[in-house]
Amino acid sequence: MTTTAVNSSNRFDTSTTQIGISAVVLAVCLFVLFFVISTSMIQEMFGFARQIEARVPTFFARMIFFVAALAAAFFLITGTSYYKRNKVAMAPWLFLALGLGFFLLYVIVPIFQSISYSFTRWDGLYDINGVWTGEWVGLHNYKVLLDDPNFYTSLKNNLLWLILFMLAVPIGLFLALFLNQTVTGIRVYKSLFFFPFVISQVVVGLIFTWAYNPEFGLLSEVWSWFFCEMKENIVGNMTRVCSVDPPSILGDENMATYGIIAAGLWPQIAYCMILYLTGLNNVSSDQIEAGQLDGAKGWKMLWHVVLPQLKPATFIAVVVTVIGALRSFDMIATMTQGGPFGSTNVLAYYMYDQAVGEGVGRYGYGSAIATVLFLIMLVYISYFLWRMYMDEKEAR
Amino acid sequence: MSFSFTKLALGAAIGGLLSGAAMASDLVITFDDLNPDKKAAYEAAVEAFKAANPDINVVANNGDREAHKSTIRNALQNDAPDVITWYPGNRMGPFVDAGLFMDISDLWSSDPNLSEKFNAIKPTMSRDGKQWGVPYSYYQWGVYYRKDIYDKLGLSEPATWEELLGNCDALTEAGVTPFTIGTKFLWTAAGVFDYLNLRTNGYEVHNDLTAGKIKYTDDRIRATFAKWEEMLDRCSFVSTHATMSWQDAxxxxxxxxxxMYVMGNFSVGQYKEAGLTDEQIDFFQFPEITAGLPRAEEAPADAFFIPAKAKNVENAKKFLAFVATPEIQGEWNKSIGQLPPNADAGINTDDKFIVEGMETLSTAAGLAQFYDRDAPAAMAKAGMEGFQRFMLDPSTLDEVLEGLDKVQEEVYK
Structure with missing residues (x-):
């Protein structure tokens, strides 16, 4: 009886000390964080003439106190008797808390923010007192959007991207089947095929922009073997004269989007190929042999024996390709900036263009586009999550 | 801790209130051009200012021009320097309306240079009847042409539309494409449109259009596009213009x-870098279209502004007054090959383009800033896309103009 009392009082004591100290540390850290550290203070301390020079040291000073506050909060919570009684249930949430906090702050909150901006007319500015300069316009932006030909062009291009980008899956499968053999140096070939995926999207965009250039691009060079000759022009310089002008792929509203998609497919095919190559490693040789015994060959073998085993790889390939198609922004930004006259915009780029790009500053309108894009993606994301959920349920 | 509190209090006093005695000797300038000649001219002017005001501690910043277009928003709202570069005309509109630029009308009325020598450009620097900035440079637009080709074909500088079309026919026949242009970044097309519009309808119509008072489907604007179609027809542009930047062109x-090239004077340096000499290139003003119309020109200006959050306002005003003096205006623009807005400033008389530009602008009936600076950015973007579309396929004209009317209705509310 006495021993338990001593024990429990001891435990009680450590907890109180822990809670006490961490509460004090937490309070001090929060106080310093919110009321003491400021850019102007750091600016003064180090004698910077401009506030902007004080930003980095301020950031680090704040980070130190922020991390200290987090640690204090951690010890504060783990010190409570409630936590001790519900350890198993609480611990995961404690570890998730930080991540969830940032997710809430940087993903969830902005979603609602931009939805709320979509009901306003706003040029993105706050006045000198920090007062928001926009005005509430209700559904006006959506009405304008429904009447905006550029919106439909962007929507159509989004669909084109989604549909044509899917070509990466069968082509990637084909390449994977082709490369899935044991020849000397196959690793070299495999890595050569995988190479485009390693290059940044921006570089891919630039390479294709040059290749497509109707003046000096690869395409126009090849073109000029067939249709052009060199002639001396009026001032005596050699110049190219063509019977049929080389196609100006990125300068023609009917071809430009296809040109960019082709460029985007190049690394995407490599990605799908690598997914299938790993998938093929796991195809069971027993089943192949069994199929062979039953007389399956070629397409039949592929369709009935190999592909069903590649189902997980196909699922991932489709998912990453859809995501890739929605991430077309970089390619468009490097290759055409949405041009000629907006004909290669997709919703994401059009949104950027209207809100942020070149100071156009229609933040309300841009937010309306973003909201529409969000709703479209929500359909896909919900399906994906539902599918994952079902799979896990089956696995259990 | 008490140490930090004093610092905090001091910081707050500086941040929140007007410049106190403690910081009176600072001046922070943000400039936006890293091109070697522009950078050198700016630095030279800053050095001269330092020499003239040894008690002021000048912090001169400089950054990329395109990046500046987006960073200025943050700078004006959160971390304002004392002096910042921006564009006059409608481009300064959003910042003026949000109260982010400081009204410097008092400087314009008291400073001997600003009050008397800047009359031509004063309307451009004004909004709501007040002045907001001080221009340090501007330049002319017009047609740059290959004099050697003109001479070879026995052509002369056209003064009228008919003469220009005649020249184009002769050039086309000789296998030369009359005009080059690169419309990938859109604004070059706006230069052509502006000139056609200024020559067909005049300065007032240009201003009314960019101020949203005239519809794009208006008969006067249609007349401008009719001239443009004539130009596309007989004075064809290089066919691949939609994939080229102005430098590529x-x-x-x-x-x-x-x-020929409808361009601003900043392009001359690039022609010379491409191997052309003064003998090979020359300049003429865009020819007359409607006879007897007062001749207006494009003359985009670059200017300094004081953010409303500036901490050293007195020093900033001192700097602006210094930049407005004829000596600095002259030196600055001589080294960057542009024109000084101060009427008394000297120019580089060895540069024929500058001499001709001065002549062109000083005799102009009105100075336009440029379509994308006179019109609000959202309108300008849509407008220039429309121009590019029209240039690629003139049959889309009606669709383009109706589309622009829709955007106009939306933007000018």
Missing amino acids: ISPFAKGDAS
Whole structure:
């Protein structure tokens, strides 16, 4: 009886000390964080003439106190008797808390923010007192959007991207089947095929922009073997004269989007190929042999024996390709900036263009586009999550 | 801790209130051009200012021009320097309306230079009847052409629309594309549109259009586009213009495949870099279209502004007054090959383009800033896309103009 009392009082004591100290540390850290550290203070301390020079040291000073506050909060919570009684249930949430906090702050909150901006007319500015300069316009932006030909062009291009980008899956499968053999140096070939995926999207965009250039691009060079000759022009310089002008792929509203998609497919095919190559490693040789015994060959073998085993790889390939198609922004930004006259915009780029790009500053309108894009993606994301959920349920 | 509190209090006093005695000797300037000549001219002017005001501690910053277009928003709202560069005309509109620029009308009325020598450009620097900035440079637009090709074909500088079309016919016949242009970044097309519009309808219509008072489907604007169609027809532009930047478009001009370029004077340096000499290139004003119309010109200006959050306002005003003096205006623009807005400033008389530009602008009936600076950015973007579309396919004209009317209705509310 006495021993338990001593024990429990001891435990009680450590907890109180822990809670006490961490509460004090937490309070001090929060106080310093919110009321003491400021850019102007750091600016003064180090004698910077401009506030902007004080930003980095301020950031680090704040980070130190922020991390200290987090640690204090951690010890504060783990010190409570409630936590001790519900350890198993609480611990995961404690570890998730930080991540969830940032997710809430940087993903969830902005979603609602931009939805709320979509009901306003706003040029993105706050006045000198920090007062928001926009005005509430209700559904006006959506009405304008429904009447905006550029919106439909962007929507159509989004669909084109989604549909044509899917070509990466069968082509990637084909390449994977082709490369899935044991020849000397196959690793070299495999890595050569995988190479485009390693290059940044921006570089891919630039390479294709040059290749497509109707003046000096690869395409126009090849073109000029067939249709052009060199002639001396009026001032005596050699110049190219063509019977049929080389196609100006990125300068023609009917071809430009296809040109960019082709460029985007190049690394995407490599990605799908690598997914299938790993998938093929796991195809069971027993089943192949069994199929062979039953007389399956070629397409039949592929369709009935190999592909069903590649189902997980196909699922991932489709998912990453859809995501890739929605991430077309970089390619468009490097290759055409949405041009000629907006004909290669997709919703994401059009949104950027209207809100942020070149100071156009229609933040309300841009937010309306973003909201529409969000709703479209929500359909896909919900399906994906539902599918994952079902799979896990089956696995259990 | 008490140490921090004093610092905090001091910081707050500086941040929140007008410049106190403690910081009176600072001046922070943000400039936006890293091109070697522009950078050097700016630095030279800053050095001269330092020499004239040894008690002021000048912090001169400089950054990329395109990046500045987006960073200025943050700078004006959160971390304002004392002096910042921006564009006059409608481009300063959003910042003026949000109260982020400081009204410097008092400087314009008290400073001997600003009050008397800047009359031509004063309307451009004004909004709501007040002045907001001080221009340090501007330049002319017009037609740059290959004089050697013109001479070879026995052509002369056209003064009227008919003469220009005649020249184009002769050039086309000789296998030379009359005009080069690169519309990938859109604004070059706006230069052509502006000139056609200024020459067909005049300065007032340009201003009314960019101020949203005239519809794009208006008969006067349609007349402008009719001239443009005539131009596309007889004075064809290089066919691949939609994939080229303005610099790319110099290549056919330098090679002699194209003979004319509607451009600003900043392009001259690039022609010379491409291997052309003063003898090979020359300049003429865009020819007359409607006879007897007062001649207006494009003359985009670059200017300094004081953010409303500036901490050293007195020093900032001192700097602006210093930049407005004829000596600084002259030196600055001589080294960057542009024109000084101060009427008393000297120019580089060895540069024929500058001499001709001064002549062009000083005799102009009105100075336009440029379509994308006179019109609000959202309108300008849509407008220039429309121009590019029209240039690629003139049959889309009605669709383009109706679309622009829709955007106009939305933007000018």
